[in-house]
Structure formats: structure tokens, C-alpha cells
Amino acid sequence: MKRVIDLRSDTMTKPSPGMRQAIAEAEVGDDVWGEDPTVNKLEAYAAEMLAKPAALFVPSGTMANQIAVRSQTNPGDEIIIETDAHIVRFESGAVSALSGIQPCMLSAPKGILSATQVDEAIRPPDIHNPPTTLICLENTHNRAGGTVYPLETISEIRDVATSRNIGMHLDGARLFNAVCATGVAPDVYASRFETVSFCLSKGLGAPVGSLVVSSEARVARMRRIRKMYGGGMRQAGILAAAGLYALEHNILKLHDDHKHAKLLAQGLAKIPGIAIDEDTVETNIVIFDVSGIRQSPDDLLETLKNEGVLMSRFTPTTFRAVTHLDISHQDISDAMDVISNTIAH
Numbered sequence: 001m002k003r004v005i006d007l008r009s010d011t012m013t014k015p016s017p018g019m020r021q022a023i024a025e026a027e028v029g030d031d032v033w034g035e036d037p038t039v040n041k042l043e044a045y046a047a048e049m050l051a052k053p054a055a056l057f058v059p060s061g062t063m064a065n066q067i068a069v070r071s072q073t074n075p076g077d078e079i080i081i082e083t084d085a086h087i088v089r090f091e092s093g094a095v096s097a098l099s100g101i102q103p104c105m106l107s108a109p110k111g112i113l114s115a116t117q118v119d120e121a122i123r124p125p126d127i128h129n130p131p132t133t134l135i136c137l138e139n140t141h142n143r144a145g146g147t148v149y150p151l152e153t154i155s156e157i158r159d160v161a162t163s164r165n166i167g168m169h170l171d172g173a174r175l176f177n178a179v180c181a182t183g184v185a186p187d188v189y190a191s192r193f194e195t196v197s198f199c200l201s202k203g204l205g206a207p208v209g210s211l212v213v214s215s216e217a218r219v220a221r222m223r224r225i226r227k228m229y230g231g232g233m234r235q236a237g238i239l240a241a242a243g244l245y246a247l248e249h250n251i252l253k254l255h256d257d258h259k260h261a262k263l264l265a266q267g268l269a270k271i272p273g274i275a276i277d278e279d280t281v282e283t284n285i286v287i288f289d290v291s292g293i294r295q296s297p298d299d300l301l302e303t304l305k306n307e308g309v310l311m312s313r314f315t316p317t318t319f320r321a322v323t324h325l326d327i328s329h330q331d332i333s334d335a336m337d338v339i340s341n342t343i344a345h
């Protein structure tokens with residue numbers, strides 16, 4: 001059978017044999033009762049990595065974000081967030097439905113808000129205004145193409161937040177991609193935020209799970225919200241074992257994903273009809289325009305799929321390819337051969 005090169009998302013990774021072994025050997029207990037030793041170990045490990053007092057293991061990145069937002073807002077509040085952020089674009093309207101807040105959405109180049117932009121969007125105290133209580137940033141920014149928030153910009157936004165007494169949440173679904181791309185330590189990023197979420201099930205290769213880190217008191221509050229949202233899990237140690245394995249073995253492998261993404265971008269840039277700005281490829285996401293190709297984007301995507309290369313449609317004329325743990329150097333060169341041959345015919 002022909003090998004399928006699945007570049008649709010870094011959520012496509014499958015647990016490796018070593019990870020499956022760790023899952024099989026996990027010690028478990030009832031985590032809703034706080035008795036799962038492997039979950040407790042993972043939460044302690046995550047808290048220490050991000051230098052926060054406590055952490056909470058949750059089933060998904062969406063739940064991590066939504067619990068964090070809920071824990072820092074009251075219904076009728078406003079949160080400041082970039083227009084294309086996952087929290088408002090791809091979480092099914094949850095901030096309004098579950099937290100009763102309204103988002104103040106600001107668009108920004110590469111998904112990176114500036115401190116001035118944030119400052120100007122904060123509502124002055126007035127009975128007519130919703131109180132601005134939270135600023136949410138996303139690092140790396142998925143929809144912008146895996147772009148990295150400069151630490152300096154985050155720090156400037158933090159200064160604004162502190163001076164206006166507003167909390168900050170980081171959607172760090174791909175925080176470790178930012179860590180690998182910049183060399184900035186995870187705890188340095190985390191120190192700028194009250195809450196930080198990150199995913200185990202994307203480039204880190206675990207099948208399920210995210211963590212959200214914060215103070216002891218806020219994690220206790222988030223634990224209660226997790227139960228309310230139906231995210232209390234029982235013998236979740238089998239999932240936590242995969243998460244621990246991912247943190248212990250797979251973080252540095254993200255460097256390979258970034259190299260592969262660059263390689264793919266360089267190859268694509270050489271194909272007539274494809275437009276790509278290689279400088280936008282900062283981590284593991286490659287977005288490119290196919291409007292210069294004779295075939296329609298739908299036909300092209302279908303032909304590539306039939307040839308074993310899977311990518312996703314990003315906009316009517318652009319595709320998205322994401323590199324990950326299950327994509328090798330050889331896969332990238334095979335994918336490039338398929339793409340060039342397909343387009344040449």
C-alpha cells in the first residue's frame with residue numbers, strides 16, 4: 001500500500017510504540033477523586049516546567065482555553081482577542097455560550113497584537129461599558145500560519161494589562177513550537193500570564209490532552225469548572241502517561257518539524273504558479289497560494305490526495321500543510337515530487 005503523507009494537521013500524529021508502552025504500564029486511579037498518580041505526576045511536571053504553582057489536565061485545548069476564560073471573567077465582561085484567534089474562530093462560540101462574555105476582536109498582522117492596540121481597546125470605567133477583564137494571546141498563532149509572538153511584545157502587553165488591572169491568558173496550544181523557534185524558555189513565556197494552556201495532542205504526539213497552568217487558587221477554581229463542563233475523567237492516567245512521554249521525549253523533535261516546514265516552503269517557492277512568502281514560515285505551518293495553477297484548487301487537492309499527499313484548504317485559493325512527528329525528511333521530498341509532478345501535468 002502506498003504511504004500516505006498526511007500534512008493536514010499536527011493533530012494527525014499517532015502514538016509511537018514507546019508511548020503505547022508507557023500507556024500500557026501507567027498506574028491509574030480515580031482522577032475526579034484526585035487519586036490518579038500518573039495524572040498527578042503530569043500536572044506537577046507541567047506546573048514545574050512553566051514555573052506555576054499548579055496545573056490541571058483536561059481532555060482538549062478547547063476545554064483548557066474555555067476553563068481559563070471562565071475562571072477569569074464574569075458574564076457581561078469583555079475580552080480582548082485577535083480576530084483569527086482559535087478561541088473565537090474555532091471553539092464553536094464557547095466564550096459567549098459558556099462564559100457569557102463578549103469578545104472585542106482586533107485584527108493584527110501575523111496575528112500579533114500591539115500593546116498600543118490593546119491599550120486603546122480597553123474600556124474606560126463607565127456604567128454603559130462592559131468591563132474589560134481579560135486579554136487572550138495565541139502563541140504560536142495557528143491561523144496566521146504558526147507565527148511566533150515576540151517576547152518583547154508580550155511583555156509590553158503585560159505592562160498595559162498590569163497597569164489597567166486586567167488578566168492575561170495564553171492559548172499556547174503550540175507553545176513548545178514557539179519555545180523551539182526562539183529559545184525562550186516556557187516558564188519565561190508563562191510568567192507574563194495568569195493562565196497558560198498547552199496541548200499534548202498536536203506536535204508533541206499524544207493522542208489526547210491539554211494542560212492549563214496557574215496559581216493554586218485558580219487551578220482549584222478551574223478544577224470545579226472542568227467538572228461542570230463534563231471534563232472530569234476517571235482512570236485518566238493512561239492518557240497522562242502518553243502526555244508525560246510526549247513532554248519527556250518529543251519537545252526537541254519539534255525542531256525537525258520546523259526544518260521540514262522550511263524545506264517544504266523552499267520547494268514550493270520554486271514551483272511556477274505557487275506563491276509563498278517563505279519568511280512567514282516560522283514554525284511548522286506552511287500556507288501557500290495556488291491561484292496561479294491551471295487546475296482548480298479543489299481538483300488539485302483531490303489529485304494530490306489520490307497520489308497520497310494530504311493537505312487542507314485554507315482559503316478559496318490557499319492550502320495549508322503542517323509538519324509533525326510522523327513526517328520525515330524523506331516524506332517531505334516525496335511530497336515535493338508528487339506536488340511538482342501533479343502541477344507539471
Ligand SMILES: Cc1ncc(COP(=O)(O)O)c(C=O)c1O
Nearest residue numbers: 060061062063086138142171173
Ligand atoms: C491555537 C489552538 N488553540 C486551541 C486548539 C484546540 O485544541 P483541541 O483541538 O484539542 O480542542 C487548537 C487546535 O488546533 C489550536 O490550534
